[in-house]
Amino acid sequence: MKQFAELIRTIDGTNKTNLKVAALTSYFKVASDDDKLWTIAILSHRRPKRPVNTTLMREWATQISGVPMWLFEESYHIVGDLAETIALILPTSNESSDKSLSQIIKEIIELRSKDESDKRDYLQTNWLQLNYYERFVFNKILTGGFRIGVSQKLMTRALANATGIDKDILAHKLMGSWTGENTTFQELVYEDNEVAMRGKPYPFYLAYAIEGEVNELGDVSQWSAEHKWDGIRSQTIIRSGELFVWSRGEELVTDKYPEFQKFIDVIPDGTVIDGEILPFKDGLIMNFNDLQTRIGRKTVGKKLLKDVPVVIVAYDLLEWKGEDLRDQPFEKRRAILDQLVLDLNKKEERLSQEEKTPLLLSETMSFNSWQDMSKERDLAREKRSEGLMIKRKDSPYLVGRKKGDWWKWKTDPFSVDAVLTYAMRGHGRRANLFTDYTFGLWQDGELVTFAKAYSGLTDAEFRKVDAWIKKNTLERFGPVRSVTPHHVFEIAFEGIAPSKRHKSGVATRFPRIVRWRKDKPMEEANTLDDLKALIP
Amino acid sequence: MSDALLQFTKKGIYCKPAGIYLDPWQPVNKALITHGHADHSRWGHKKYITHEDNVPIISHRLGDINVSGVKYDETFSINNVKFSFHPAGHIPGSSQIRVEHKGEVWVFTGDYKTEDDGISTVYEPITCDTFITECTFGLPAFKWRAQSKVMEDINLWCAQNHQEKKTSILFAYSLGKAQRIIKHLDTSQMKIYCHGAVFKMTEVLKDQIDFPPFHLITRETTKEEITGNIVIAPPSAHGSAWMRKMVPYVTASASGWMTFRGARRRRAIDKGFVLSDHCDWDGLLQSIDATGCENVITTHGYQEIFARFLREEKGLNAISEKTQYEGENLEEKESEESLKNDKAVTETISNSSVAP
Numbered sequence: 001m002k003q004f005a006e007l008i009r010t011i012d013g014t015n016k017t018n019l020k021v022a023a024l025t026s027y028f029k030v031a032s033d034d035d036k037l038w039t040i041a042i043l044s045h046r047r048p049k050r051p052v053n054t055t056l057m058r059e060w061a062t063q064i065s066g067v068p069m070w071l072f073e074e075s076y077h078i079v080g081d082l083a084e085t086i087a088l089i090l091p092t093s094n095e096s097s098d099k100s101l102s103q104i105i106k107e108i109i110e111l112r113s114k115d116e117s118d119k120r121d122y123l124q125t126n127w128l129q130l131n132y133y134e135r136f137v138f139n140k141i142l143t144g145g146f147r148i149g150v151s152q153k154l155m156t157r158a159l160a161n162a163t164g165i166d167k168d169i170l171a172h173k174l175m176g177s178w179t180g181e182n183t184t185f186q187e188l189v190y191e192d193n194e195v196a197m198r199g200k201p202y203p204f205y206l207a208y209a210i211e212g213e214v215n216e217l218g219d220v221s222q223w224s225a226e227h228k229w230d231g232i233r234s235q236t237i238i239r240s241g242e243l244f245v246w247s248r249g250e251e252l253v254t255d256k257y258p259e260f261q262k263f264i265d266v267i268p269d270g271t272v273i274d275g276e277i278l279p280f281k282d283g284l285i286m287n288f289n290d291l292q293t294r295i296g297r298k299t300v301g302k303k304l305l306k307d308v309p310v311v312i313v314a315y316d317l318l319e320w321k322g323e324d325l326r327d328q329p330f331e332k333r334r335a336i337l338d339q340l341v342l343d344l345n346k347k348e349e350r351l352s353q354e355e356k357t358p359l360l361l362s363e364t365m366s367f368n369s370w371q372d373m374s375k376e377r378d379l380a381r382e383k384r385s386e387g388l389m390i391k392r393k394d395s396p397y398l399v400g401r402k403k404g405d406w407w408k409w410k411t412d413p414f415s416v417d418a419v420l421t422y423a424m425r426g427h428g429r430r431a432n433l434f435t436d437y438t439f440g441l442w443q444d445g446e447l448v449t450f451a452k453a454y455s456g457l458t459d460a461e462f463r464k465v466d467a468w469i470k471k472n473t474l475e476r477f478g479p480v481r482s483v484t485p486h487h488v489f490e491i492a493f494e495g496i497a498p499s500k501r502h503k504s505g506v507a508t509r510f511p512r513i514v515r516w517r518k519d520k521p522m523e524e525a526n527t528l529d530d531l532k533a534l535i536p
Numbered sequence: 537m538s539d540a541l542l543q544f545t546k547k548g549i550y551c552k553p554a555g556i557y558l559d560p561w562q563p564v565n566k567a568l569i570t571h572g573h574a575d576h577s578r579w580g581h582k583k584y585i586t587h588e589d590n591v592p593i594i595s596h597r598l599g600d601i602n603v604s605g606v607k608y609d610e611t612f613s614i615n616n617v618k619f620s621f622h623p624a625g626h627i628p629g630s631s632q633i634r635v636e637h638k639g640e641v642w643v644f645t646g647d648y649k650t651e652d653d654g655i656s657t658v659y660e661p662i663t664c665d666t667f668i669t670e671c672t673f674g675l676p677a678f679k680w681r682a683q684s685k686v687m688e689d690i691n692l693w694c695a696q697n698h699q700e701k702k703t704s705i706l707f708a709y710s711l712g713k714a715q716r717i718i719k720h721l722d723t724s725q726m727k728i729y730c731h732g733a734v735f736k737m738t739e740v741l742k743d744q745i746d747f748p749p750f751h752l753i754t755r756e757t758t759k760e761e762i763t764g765n766i767v768i769a770p771p772s773a774h775g776s777a778w779m780r781k782m783v784p785y786v787t788a789s790a791s792g793w794m795t796f797r798g799a800r801r802r803r804a805i806d807k808g809f810v811l812s813d814h815c816d817w818d819g820l821l822q823s824i825d826a827t828g829c830e831n832v833i834t835t836h837g838y839q840e841i842f843a844r845f846l847r848e849e850k851g852l853n854a855i856s857e858k859t860q861y862e863g864e865n866l867e868e869k870e871s872e873e874s875l876k877n878d879k880a881v882t883e884t885i886s887n888s889s890v891a892p
Contacts, residue, residue, distance in 0.1 A: 012797060015804050067676045068849060074841045075677045080798055088677035088795065149801075431798030459802060 003031060004039065004101040005134040012148050020150060024158030033185035034102035040188070041180035043155050047144050048180065051111040052119050054082055054143060060120050061086040064127065077479040080431025083139030087132055095129045105180065108141065153400050163189060168203070168399045176200040177252050201235040201246040202272065202318050202326065203399040207389065207406035214409060215370040217390065224330065224364045224393050225373050227385035228408060229313055230288050230495065230509075231278035232295070236312060237319075238263055238271045245277075256300060257310055262357045266344055270322030273337070274397075275314040276362070282353070285384045287497045289507055311358040314341060315389075318397055326397040333397070334364055380411045381536060386494060387411040413492040414508075414534050416526040417517055419447050420487045423469045424480050426454070434469040434481070435462050437513070439491055441504070443528040447485055450504040450531060451493065456513030465516070488517040488525050496534050506531055541617075541635060541642050542668065544857045549644060549668070551635055554617040557581075558633055558644050561860040568619065570646025571630035572597060572711055575862045587621050589657075589744055590629030593711065596740045608657065624648035625659030626813050627712030628741055634662050643827065644668040647863070649812065650819040651683055653716050655745050661826035668833045669824065672814040672863030673792050674842035680792070680816040683720070690809055691722040693788065698726055698764045703785040707771045707805070710734045712813050713790060714768050715741055721766060723748045729762055731769035731778070753781070774803065792816070792864050814864055824852070836861040 010023040028036055041047065062072050067089055079085040097104075104126075111119055123142075130138055140146050156174060160167035170189070176199060178188060210217075217223060234253070237244040243264050245254045254260070257277065279286035279294070290308045294300065317337035318326055325333050341361045348356045367373040373388065380387045387410035395405035418439035426435035436454050440447030457465065465487070472484040492514045499507035506528075543550045548560025548567075556566045563580030570576050570586075572593035577584070579598050586594060588605030595603060606612065608631070611620045621631035626647040635642045643664040652658045680686075694704040704726075708714045710733040718728055718738060728750040730738060735752040753762065759781055767782055771789065779785065792812030793799040800808035815823060824832060824846070832854040834843045839856035846854035 012801075014806055015801065016806075065676065068845075071676065071841065071845055074838075075675045078675060078838070079677055079796060084797060085677060088679070092679055427798075430802060431796055432793075433798075433802070 001097045001099050001101055001104050001130070001134055001138070003027065004035065005137045007039070008137050008140075008148060009133050011150055015149070017154060021154060021158045021161070024150070024155060025161040028159055028162035032100065032102070035100055037183070037185040037188065038102050038105050038180045040155065040159065040174065040185075042141065042146050043150050044152055044174060045144075045146070046179050047141060047146065048105055048109050049112065050142065050144060051108055051114075052123070052142070056116070056119070057082075057086065057123065057139075057142065060123055061090060061127070064124055065089045065091060073478075077425055078432050080425055080427040083136055083143050086127075086139050087136040090127050090135065093128055093131055093135075096131050097126070097129055097134060104138065105141065109181065159189070165189065171203040171399050172200065173197075175203060175250060176246075198239050199237065199242070199244045199252075201237060201244070201250070202324075202397075204233065204235065204248050204274070205398045205406065206401040207408045208401060208403050210390070210407040210409045214374070214390070217370075217407070220367055220370050220373065222393055223373075224334075224366060224391050225376065225388045225409075226315070226362045226364050226391075227380065227383060228387050228389045228410065229276040229278055229285070229362065230384065230386045231276040231291055231313075234275060234277050234312065235318070236260065236263065236271075236273045236275065238267050238269060239322075241269060256294060256297060258300060259305070259310060259358050260312065263359065266347075266357050267340070267359075268321060270319060271340075272317070272319035273312065273314050273359075274316040274318055275312040275359075277310050278313055279308045280311040280358070280360075281309055287384075288495060288509060289497050289499060309354075309358070311360050313360045313362045315362050316397060328396070329394040330391050330397075331393045337361070338364075377409060377411060410494075413494055414496060415490055415492040415514060416441065416531055416534075417488050417520060417524070418450065418491050419485050419522045419525045420465075420483060420489060421447055421449065421485055422480055422482050423465075430462070433462060434466045437465075437489075439489065439511075440485070441526050441528045441531055448504050448528050450502075450506060450528065451491060451508050451511040453489075453491055453511045453513050456492075457516065461516055485522055488520040488522055490514040490517055496531070496536075498535060504528055504531070506535070541637050541640055541666070542644065544859070549859075551617060553637055554614040554619070554635075556614060556619075559646060559861070568633055569594065570624065570633060570644070571626055573627070573647070573709075575860065576646055587629050587631045590631070592740050592743070593629055593737075596736070597711075622662050623657035623660050625650065625653065625656050628656050628715070628744055630656060632662060634664065640665055642666045642668065643829075645670055645823075647672070647814055647861075648823070649815050650823060651680065653683060653813070655715055655719050655741075656712075659823075661823055664827050664829050666831040666833065667824060667827045667829040668835060668857075669820065670814065670861065670863060671820055671834045671837035671839055671842040673812060673816055674820055674834065674838040674845075676817045678792060678795055678812075678816045679818065680810065680812060683716075683811070686790075686809055686811045687717075687720040690717065690720075690788075690790070690811075693786075693807060693809075694721070694726060694766050697786050701764050701784070703762055703765060703767055703782045705767045705769060705779065705782055705785050705787045707769055707774055707787065707789045708734075708791075709813075710737045710770045713811070714738065714770075715745065715747070716811075716813070717790060718747055718750055718768060719745065721748065727751060727765045729753050729757070729765055729767045731767070731773050733770050734768045757781070759783075774805070812864060821850075824850075833857050835859045836863045 007023060007027045011020050058072055062069055076082060076085045111122055127135055156167050156171050160170050233248040235246045243254055243261060245257055245260055247253050279290040294308055314337055317333045320336055338361060341359055344357055377388050390407045390409055392405040418441050420437050421440040422438035423434040424436040426433055438449055438452050441450050469483050474482045474484060491511050493508035493511040495509035497507050547562040547564055549558040556568060557564045558568045559570055559576040560567050561578055566583045567581040568585050572590050577594045584601055584603040588607060591603055591605040606621055608621055608623055611618055618636040620634045622634060624630040624632045624646055626649055632646060633644045641664040643662050647670050648659055650659050697704045706717060708717055714734045715738055721728055730750050730752055738750055762782055786806045788807035788809055789805045790809040790811040792814060794808030794810045830853055832846050832852050834856045836859050843854040843856040846852040
């Protein structure tokens with residue numbers, strides 16, 4: 001635990017990527033295999049299941065620190081992190097534990113089956129035996145959400161440095177549904193057998209948004225464009241007669257979409273398709289909100305299957321007949337994919353919509369000029385896409401977010417001017433600062449809440465708004481404060497649809513702050529009717 | 537509260553029977569000043585009364601003002617109200633103000649801390665009926681380690697940077713925190729360089745306190761001279777072009793706010809040292825206990841939360857009052873800018889109050 005806590009402290013104590021990688025690399029060189037495995041697991045969000053809920057943790061922490069519960073809650077809102085609050089509030093300790101990380105995790109796993117008083121004793125004893133930072137790390141393992149500025153990419157780089165294994169190969173090995181409990185470090189990192197790799201997705205290739213003018217990309221004939229669909233990016237694997245569907249967040253979602261089981265019968269073994277899961281009915285793409293109803297469900301009922309059927313709109317082919325195609329040019333990969341889907345569609349021409357295999361092509365387009373491509377982008381809203389993806393025709397399928405070969409060229413967002421009405425303190429690096437805002441639009445002389453937004457202002461602007469909020473609070477509701485309506489902000493968002501779940505009757509996609517309209521008095525902010533007029 | 541000995545008015549804390557204000561935030565005729573930080577000693581009063589050690593400080597900050605100095609424990613009366621200044625331990629020359637009238641005693645703490653920092657006269661608890669206390673760090677999450685331990689860490693960090701041939705830039709308030717750090721830095725291997733604001737203030741305090749040698753960074757100072765040494769700068773210098781001369785450097789901030797991981801991370805500072813010139817949670821509670829007071833008025837900080845705790849857990853008659861003091865602000869601005877800022881804030885408040 002000492003070693004691991006020290007690692008986290010070092011990483012947390014710097015914002016320089018090189019220092020983080022260096023710290024992780026030297027840790028990976030000296031730590032035991034079990035500790036390494038659990039470190040990778042924790043940093044890739046595969047922590048052990050929570051053995052106690054946080055309500056109990058709060059209660060037990062207040063018991064030994066003599067702090068009343070309400071005061072603990074107030075402190076938590078200000079500190080902005082539960083693990084940190086508990087570590088701070090407990091009596092000061094200068095002890096330090098000799099237990100290893102894997103030992104602590106083993107105990108935490110065993111704790112799950114214990115009764116409540118044993119759990120309490122375990123936590124309270126350990127809290128008092130750990131120093132401040134070890135305590136914080138211990139609590140983080142218990143409560144989850146280890147967000148300390150170490151991306152998967154960064155960790156993979158360090159592990160590659162320490163082991164000498166290529167980082168792209170490591171990235172592939174670290175994908176999938178392994179946990180610290182069902183594998184070993186040796187197996188995960190060094191073994192290369194087919195069984196271990198069978199259900200594993202390839203690392204996704206992600207694009208950056210285009211910078212500057214699109215024509216700076218050069219000769220338009222080198223580029224292929226397609227619409228950027230607004231669903232769930234996914235990877236569909238058919239190997240050894242079995243189907244695996246992965247979301248971009250590395251979640252195995254096969255069971256949520258039973259309609260894809262058909263793939264096994266019509267697509268040859270050894271195929272991996274990169275595509276978008278979209279709600280699709282009567283030949284039309286439905287709204288993203290419709291897909292929301294399916295995302296949350298573990299099992300899907302008949303009615304939902306009928307109301308919100310899904311398809312995969314295929315973007316790319318990563319594996320064909322068991323062969324990894326990622327090094328091949330995009331055009332070549334697409335030619336095979338296009339043939340596969342066209343043959344399938346032809347074969348199923350006579351079948352009804354419900355009987356067809358739910359696999360479509362994301363159409364690739366070539367243009368004679370950037371202007372022509374731009375015209376296609378203007379149609380995005382109509383076609384229910386978010387804009388265009390531009391891919392170099394000879395590009396390989398890379399690992400992670402890379403610049404150069406693939407670019408996102410989204411449509412310009414919608415925007416309205418709204419009034420700040422409520423504010424909440426942020427978390428993490430925004431702890432103790434009011435950065436999470438609620439915005440209202442006018443309707444009959446009142447402000448109706450329409451969106452929350454957390455991003456878009458600079459740190460300096462956030463500090464100014466924060467100071468203003470603290471001086472202009474009307475009421476406090478736990479962590480939330482209502483403020484004097486006064487400030488107007490321009491809010492941008494990607495999509496808009498009617499919604500029964502929202503008070504305003506409108507749901508917006510990815511709202512964020514574009515700028516602080518200091519020039520606008522709040523009376524001139526937009527009305528709810530203005531917003532509704534934007535619904536296509 | 538209309539006949540209370542000290543009242544919270546829109547100009548500041550007012551003692552009506554004596555016709556005098558304590559640390560007022562708007563210009564008044566007569567002001568008693570606890571200490572030299574900009575939010576407590578503002579510009580524009582006709583007469584300032586403060587501790588004698590604070591006189592050179594506020595004269596340096598505010599220029600040509602009408603100020604007289606008193607000693608600790610020295611009593612003076614205005615209209616039968618007895619006033620005296622007592623050590624607050626916050627920064628050099630900082631005081632609590634004791635006010636006595638018709639047998640009733642009030643104490644206003646200004647800003648204070650209980651630990652001996654080696655440069656300020658040590659805080660003394662004063663028995664009173666009503667205690668007006670700041671509570672910048674009035675949450676149980678704030679617990680300070682002993683200064684000697686924190687300074688050990690700071691010296692170790694500087695030595696490590698020195699070995700790696702990097703300059704250590706420490707951000708600290710130019711009045712108080714900067715001198716506290718300078719006083720306890722290990723200069724056996726390294727030299728101390730100062731930003732102009734820090735240098736000038738330390739020069740002012742040199743007559744009262746012994747410091748190890750410290751140097752001003754001027755246009756003539758070369759990069760080579762500074763490299764591997766220690767630089768003390770106000771927080772506002774962070775990210776400014778001025779820092780270019782120090783490359784390669786590592787940055788640290790010394791403040792009570794560094795308790796929170798988030799506070800350090802959002803400022804993109806490499807290292808945070810928890811070192812404050814205010815009381816921590818236990819310090820506040822012990823001080824209140826030691827005054828034997830029945831009434832507590834909590835000001836700047838987590839005043840509502842802290843007052844509720846004192847009522848519910850300590851059985852004290854505690855309320856909170858709004859002031860315009862800022863406590864330990866991580867974004868220290870130097871005097872002129874800070875005055876402008878105050879004006880802007882006041883304007884924003886009055887603007888927003890006319891809004892529906």
